[in-house]
Amino acid sequence: MFVDKVKIFVRSGKGGDGHVSFRREKYVPNGGPDGGDGGRGGHIIFEVDPGINTLMQFRHNRHYKAQDGESGGKKRCHGKDGADLVIRVPQGTVLREAESLKVIADLHALNQREIIFSGGKGGRGNQHFATATRQAPRYAEKGQSAKEYWIVLELKMIADVGLVGYPNVGKSTLLSMVSNAQPKIANYHFTTLSPNLGVITNKHGKQFVMADIPGLIEGAAEGVGLGHDFLRHVERTKVLIHVVDAAGTEGRDPVQDIYTIQKEMNLYNDEMLKNKPQIIAANKIDIDNCTENIERLKAEFEPQGIEVIPISAAGNQNLQELMQKTAALLAQVADQTVIFEPEFEELSDMSNLPFTVTKVEDDYYAVEGVGVERMIGYTSLDTEKGFAFFQKYLREKGIVDALEEAGIQEGDTVRIYDLEFEYFK
DSSP: OOOOEEEEEEEOOOOOOOOOOBOOBTTBTTOOBOOOOOOOOOOEEEEEOTTOOOOGGGGTOOEEEOOOOOOOOSTTOOOOOOOOEEEEEOTTEEEEETTTOOEEEEEOSTTOEEEEEOOOOOOOOGGGGOOSSOSSOOOOOOOOOOOEEEEEEEEOOOOSEEEEOSTTSSHHHHHHHHSSOOOOOOSSTTOOOSOEEEEEEOTTSOEEEEEEOOOOOTTGGGTOTTGGGTGGGGTTOSEEEEEEETTOTTSOOHHHHHHHHHHHHHHHOTTTTTTOOEEEEEEOTTSSSOHHHHHHHHHHHGGGTOEEEEOBTTTTBSHHHHHHHHHHHHHHSOSOOOOOOOOOOTTOOGGGOOOEEEEEETTEEEEEOHHHHHHHHHOOTTSHHHHHHHHHHHHHHTHHHHHHHTTOOTTOEEEETTEEEEOOO
């Protein structure tokens, strides 16, 4: 079964917590802090596997979780890092965040491997928090939280040339005649239920890949018929061959068929046909009464720069001419794959990120949170302007209110990661 779109849940590993402990050895009754750091959580990694050509494996397992990092230990022992989780997908898979549908990554290259969601950093043990005035800190950082998302995987097949057209116009027959592909062929609609790929070698020995896209019908962009599920496979193609029934055996007008298919592709993605050369294969010329339709196709589309090639896929007529014209169009197109650029910015809005306030001792408080850590990372507290921004952030974020609710008094100490200061209103 061919599956080209699935929704799965992924979760990176949580960072291990830092440890609170003190050196206790014979003849060292008052040893200092020696709590170790927590290990990093496992990453979520996606990797292209050339041996896979469908997303079928995700139909039965939709939850993927990397391993959490271990907590730190005594004697400055570092917790073990969590194992990364490698998820293998076919070449051409696009990852999207399920709610916004923004692109996270496009795995378009062979053997491409990307860290999609990083594991949480391990928390630091209490050995890092000793100061001249606080030599026995009973505080260690918590490990950073895991990142978890529902994501959509879309397989957009990578091919140089795409065969498009209504059902039963001869796309699969054409592919089988010009390549080594062996698609299922029968005389009824939607014989092709999944894209088929074939490799064509021109007279100069250069090869290109052609995809037989399942039949499109009017309304495909809105989800009518099977075509909606496969329009995504047209997006990466560099050249399009419109296959039409020039004999009109099913009572349709081949000229209108071309316009209908073009309309559906533009409705699905208005960039679909931009800078993409097209050619029309007027099929079934071995059947009588198609001369008039071929002349109408040429009169309508050749002034638009779209050449019409009369062929018979079943009778192997003019197929080499069609392939030579196709190869010539490919030579005019930039030799690069259509790539979907990342749009999704992970945790880009820090205003709603959670934080925690912990009362470590009677006069000692710790503030933690991803947004707080990031704020400190890009704020210079050595300048008056930077310190003013820091104070404003604490008030607007609600950190000051949370500290007061926890019972903080003037003169008490507040630690925010590497920063330690006394609290005054």
